[in-house]
Amino acid sequence: MIWLTWRQFRGSALMTAAALLTLTAVLALTGPGLAAQYATGIAGCTSGDACTRFFDQFFGENQLAFVAVSFAVLALPALTGLFWGAPLISRELEAGTHLLVWNQSITRGRWLAVKLALTGLTAVAAACVCGLAATWWSQPLDRSAVPELAQMAPLVFGARGTVSMGYAAFAFVLGVTVGMLVRRTLPAMALTLAVFAAVQLAMPLLVRPHLMPPVTATFELGHANVGGFTIQDHGGGDVQIATKAAVPGDAGAWVLTSELTDPSGRVIAGMGEEAPVPVSGTSGPCAPQGGPPNLDACWVEINQLGYRQQATYHPLERFWPFQWIETGIYALLTAALTGFCFWWIRRRLS
């Protein structure tokens, strides 16, 4: 049975292996250079601002590769579900070959077990290689990424660490299940993609924020958490500020909400929304001065008035706990679907 499974699977397996090999080779060749560039830059910058400038420049230069690698890791599980999972059984049902193979001296339960194990483990292994290689390669970039693309950010989180193995296993078994139920390859592929995409959206939006209770804290305002600072009427009017999805002292945290509160503690603006603060935009520390902008004194004044950022967030050190929990959730989903597959093939499929 192992031979037959491999014989049917070897074409796409070898193709995937070649693609993965190319990807890891490219990552292995460029990774050390990237790390060295990062190390040099860090050693070279003296002040905080200089380091920030280096981060921005370094990340900006490599952003395209960063996004491409992350996308590849995110796409791999969907592809295994689509091209390995969905056709695994439905192609046999479509061609009628299940009647041939189920009448050899092997029970269909065993037939399914071997097919699921061999193909599924290959999918997980591919995702493991891809995910860990990407995690290793993008380490320096993750350290210098803008908050929206930090390690905990929804899109990047899924492209790092162990979760891609969970995604791949789930997508694969989802494809198998859908293929078994739909019995036709192309509709099964389409449906698999739709369902998997829905799950992948629901996870970061609805589930992941609640994996652990988020931290709620109030922060003084500063350059780390204020994203917008505008003075109306060409420097003559109100000063408007807006908080951004970051908290001071915890770079890389996944900020769920960030609100601006006034001295009484009332929320006056949500994340990214501007709200006026009663400081002068024409004179004093917040007024525009010649030379490079330095707002440190301005922050002191605004904070003295009692304006604060109120944020709920998951700190960066929760990255690995979240990875394990989410991998576990997908493993459970995979196990449940696998159990269903065995039940269905014994009881309902003919």
Place this chain on the structure above:
Amino acid sequence: MTPVLQTQDLGKRYGKRWALRDCALDIPAGHVVGLVGPNGAGKTTLLKLATGQLEPTAGTISVLGGSPAATPAQLAKVGFVAQDTPVYAGLTVADHLKLGARLNPRWDAAMARERLTRLGLAPNHRAGRLSGGERAQLALTLGLAKRPDLLILDEPVASLDPLARREFLQALMEATVAHEFSVVLSSHLVSDLERVCDYLIVLTDSRVRVAGEVDRLLATHHRLTGPRRDPARLPADQHVISASHTDRQSTYVIRTDAPIHDPAWLVTQLNLEDLVLAYMDRRPNGDRRLDLEVQR
């Protein structure tokens, strides 16, 4: 000796429709059993129940004394060539033999190779490129080389041309003689079965109409032609299978074990096709539409 196929009140329902119901069969070993009936009568359902592809909705079925497809040992004893003789289009002929060898404990590799050589099927040929007849022969080879005690074939020759049909059935008969196994094969054509079967099951409208050894069926069924007569006036041991009347004449097909003495009747022997048609014709609602495709 264990019967090859034994069923009691066997039924299979899809939704509200019974594909097969009240099926009671007891087929002894050593026969070539023909299962005949119009399309949609339930032939495939019965064969799929016998191979364990389907679970019965009602009743019991046992094949060679065991529950269908329950264990690898049971699977090894029963060969199945499915309708349209599916093979893996992407695999070569040699791959199929390897598949058979790896998945079957009783695999007869020498026989399989020898058969394919005789048929002229090149081992490196892709199965997807074979003609319908060659594909059927490959599927039959897989079924035969498994060395089953019972080989089940579902409409194996339906898609073949007359020559390939004859070759296929001939190959099957030669193999039954050489290896002594039982065969159940279905067809909607009586002519296919006439040449090869010594046991017959007629299935129409999801029910078994008659089952028995061909010789015995032919010996106990007669066509009576004579002056018009009411069926109630026939002797009690003569069971009417079908009847047709004109103004002055009646024609009955009857089943009886006793000799027919009435001098008013012209008694003629039936051939297998007449017999099958008589059972097909017997519709409870009087619908005499002939839905058996007859081909000679």
